[in-house]
Amino acid sequence: MSKLAITYWGGSGTITLVARAIAGGAAEAGAEPYLVDVSDLGAVDWALLEEAGAILMGSPTYMGGVAAGFKAFMDISGETIWSERRWKDKLAGGFTCGIQQAGDKLATLQALSVFAAQHAMLWVGQEAIGAPVFPERVGLNSSGTFLGLAVERALDGQLSAGCDASARLYGARVAGALNRWG
Numbered sequence: 001m002s003k004l005a006i007t008y009w010g011g012s013g014t015i016t017l018v019a020r021a022i023a024g025g026a027a028e029a030g031a032e033p034y035l036v037d038v039s040d041l042g043a044v045d046w047a048l049l050e051e052a053g054a055i056l057m058g059s060p061t062y063m064g065g066v067a068a069g070f071k072a073f074m075d076i077s078g079e080t081i082w083s084e085r086r087w088k089d090k091l092a093g094g095f096t097c098g099i100q101q102a103g104d105k106l107a108t109l110q111a112l113s114v115f116a117a118q119h120a121m122l123w124v125g126q127e128a129i130g131a132p133v134f135p136e137r138v139g140l141n142s143s144g145t146f147l148g149l150a151v152e153r154a155l156d157g158q159l160s161a162g163c164d165a166s167a168r169l170y171g172a173r174v175a176g177a178l179n180r181w182g
C-alpha cells in the first residue's frame with residue numbers, strides 16, 4: 001500500500017491529537033501513515049507529499065473557516081504543485097475540530113474539499129453513522145458530518161472517546177480507499 005500523508009496545523013493541540021488518532025486507525029488498517037506538521041513551511045517534506053498515494057489535510061476551524069496557518073500551506077501549493085498537477089489523482093480527505101458541535105466546521109471541510117478539487121485529487125469522506133440512528137454509538141460522528149471528519153475540542157488534553165473513535169474510523173476508511181484505489 002502506498003504512503004498516507006497526514007498534513008495538519010494546530011494551535012493548541014486538538015488537531016494534533018486528531019491527526020495521531022487518524023494515523024493510528026490507518027496503521028491498524030494496514031496503511032503507512034506519516035504525520036506532516038505544516039507550521040514551518042520550510043521544514044515540510046514536499047517529496048513525501050509527492051510520493052504519497054493519499055494526502056489528508058487537517059485544520060482547526062477558526063472563525064468559521066480554515067486557520068491561517070493551514071491556509072498558508074494551501075496557498076504555497078498553488079504555485080508549481082498546482083500548475084504542474086503534481087498531486088493529480090491522489091486520494092484526499094479533510095479533518096477539523098471546533099469548540100462547538102456544529103461551529104461552522106462544515107465550512108472548513110468544504111474549503112478543504114474545494115482545495116483538493118483544485119489539485120485534481122479524489123476526495124474521501126467520513127462513513128461513520130453514530131447516535132441517535134444507532135443509539136449505542138454515542139459520540140461517534142456526533143455532529144453528523146460526512147464530508148470529512150469533524151470533531152470537538154479536546155478537554156484536559158484528551159479527545160473524547162467518541163471523537164477518538166471517529167478519527168480512527170476515518171483513518172481506517174482512507175487506508176481502505178488507498179488499498180483499493182491508491
Ligand SMILES: Cc1cc2nc3c(=O)[nH]c(=O)nc-3n(C[C@H](O)[C@H](O)[C@H](O)COP(=O)(O)O)c2cc1C
Pocket residue numbers: 009010011012013014015016060061062063064065097098099100101102103104105152153154
Ligand atoms: C481564533 C479562533 C477562532 C475560532 N473559531 C471557531 C469556530 O468558528 N467554530 C468552532 O467550533 N470553534 C472555533 N474555535 C475553537 C477552536 O476551533 C477549538 O478550540 C479547536 O480545538 C482548536 O484546535 P487546536 O487545539 O488544534 O488549535 C476558534 C478558536 C480560535 C482561537
